[in-house]
Amino acid sequence: DEPSVGLHSRDQGRLIETLKKLRDLGNTVVLCEHDAQTIRNADWIIDIGPGAGKHGGKIIFQGTPKELLKSHILTGDYLSGRKKVEINVRGSKLEVRSDRRTSNIQHPTSNFLIIKGAKEHNLKNIDVKIPLGKFVCITGVSGSGKSSLMNDILARALMRKFYKSKEEPGKHEAILGCEHLNKVALVDQSPIGRTPRSNPVTYTGAFSFIRDLFSKTKEARIRGYRPGRFSFNVKGGRCEACGGQGVKKIEMYFLPDVYVQCSECKGKRFNRETLIVEYRGKNIADVLEMTVEEALEFFKNIPGLFQKLKTLNDVGLGYIGLGQPAPSLSGGEAQRVKLATELSKKATGKSLYILDEPTTGLHPHDIKKLVWVLRSLVEKGNTVLMCEHNLDCIKNSDFIIDLGPEGGDEGGYIVATGAPFEISKNKKSYTGKYLKSVLKT
Known part of the structure; x- marks a missing residue:
């Protein structure tokens, strides 16, 4: 069930090769998946829809990846490139976007959140500058230190400062620039409740x-x-x-x-x-x-x-029941309920939204809706910061902080920072290598 969750595109390629070896030994591999790379490498695809909830439940396509590319269903449209996850904000209107070639964070009025001396787990005493009022993605191969940086250090430190949380932040020297924020929202995948009373x-x-x-x-x-x-x-x-x-x-x-x-x-x-x-x-x-x-x-x-x-x-939850018990919601659904709750609150223009892989379990069509929502938050002056592997989401960001170069002891360094197009030109970045292909399409 969605083996690509939490995997970088580089690691996803390795997983696909492993699955193919299992198949070549005479086994059958069946999986639920949204990842385009995995779908393209399948021998046979069964697409269920056409919508979600009561609008779904029907088989709308069965066949090979080549046949899927020619079919005019949502999955085929996104896989073939006829439809794309591309959002741009111009003024207050959201439109189809062109490639975000350079970051404008060097503007003299730009503010930053700066993490000094991050050394939790495998992080190598790094200083990280996060531009405020932007859509920022932290990327890198699995185990490169993304969660240590965003969740263990930054989120815990800010929750302690703003809301007196008792959780101990990860090892770091200081966090500068907090005066530019007046609210921090941690939108994670933990349940919204553990009993049927919560919905x-x-x-x-x-x-x-x-x-x-x-x-x-x-x-x-x-x-x-x-x-x-x-x-x-x-x-x-x-x-x-x-x-x-x-x-x-x-x-x-x-x-x-x-x-x-x-x-x-x-x-x-x-x-x-x-x-x-x-x-x-x-x-x-x-x-x-x-x-x-x-x-x-x-x-x-x-x-x-x-x-x-x-x-x-x-946020793509039109299909869920109003009174649907919290325990029946997936982690991704719970996260989007939390995001919707934050969206319904009055915007301050100085809020920081922290999300951990919000595209988990989402079809490209739903990712497009999610990116639209996140970009509209940024348009109001807020900051969106997330750990993410999904290339469609990453290419729509304003700024990328790429960690690596590998996972574990060989990770924990800053490999590259900049706009998506700038990262795609960086030969040391695995994220850049895969980002280049989606920016071209």
């Missing part, structure tokens, strides 16, 4: 708007129901048989716990009296079963709620 609308705050709407209906006012009545976390309106979870947990002791649907509420989470109240013909359980896409249309005349739902849709 996309509770995490983003959209559920408060929904509960408020239901409490203002005529039926709710007659019955004296307040917004809390429509919460499955509060006694009164929820199903008490399952505590508002919609499922009951069966402990299996030496095996993972099993969840079964509540026989009392049939998974609806609320009691009969609460479900009597309807807003535009839907009760609270019906609304939680809607997808983000459906809810956008249903609540289009409620500005505050519409905006929160729109951000979920903008």
Whole structure:
């Protein structure tokens, strides 16, 4: 299942050769994958779609890579180059972009975040300058020190400075330039919650708007129901048989716990009296079963709620259910729910967004949506910093910090810094070598 996750294009080539050797020994290799390099090297491709969620589930293509290139489906369009992940920001309008040839960070008004003497794990006492107000990618082969630099040192140090986090930052001398920031958002892939009580609308705050709407209906006012009545976390309106979870947990002791649907509420989470109240013909359980896409249309005349739902849709999560339990979301989906939550907050223009491989598990079409969102954040004066291997994402950045040259003890150095086109000309950079091919197409 997605063996390319976390791999640099150089390492991905080695993985492909290993898979081919397994095949040549008479074995069958089946994998789910979005990586273009891997798809091109497959013998047979099965493409499922055409969309996600209820819009998917159909086989829309079966055949060889050559046949896929000729087919007019999304995967074929991106693989052949008919469609590209290319975004540019001009003024406030996002348009198709030309290659970003040089970085403009030498402008005298540019500010920097500077990490001095980074030496956590394999980092070789390096000084790193991160331009602020830009889309910055930290790249390098697997094990080159990217996570040590961004997560262990920078993220932990800033979380301690701004939010008094108790996590100890990795070894470094100092971080300069913090005065240019007033907010730091760490958008990682950890779960948004570990129980069915947590879901996309509770995490983003959209559920408060929904509960408020239901409490203002005529039926709710007659019955004296307040917004809390429509919460499955509060006694009164929820199903008490399952505590508002919609499922009951069966402990299996030496095996993972099993969840079964509540026989009392049939998974609806609320009691009969609460479900009597309807807003535009839907009760609270019906609304939680809607997808983000459906809810956008249903609540289009409620500005505050519409905006929160729109951000979920903008990051490519239109297919998920409003009340989808947090444990059922993948790491990539959880990360995008967090990103949507940050997007719905008022922009300060001095925010730093830190993301670790946000393209994990994404089709090129979804990567294009994500890059659009990230570039729009930068357009407002914010800084986006991420560790990334996906070339489509990297080529759309303003500035690259490439670590290496290898992984482990042979890594931890700065190999190259600059705009994507500048990196592509650097013969010492593995990232530059592979970036050159996507900048040409």
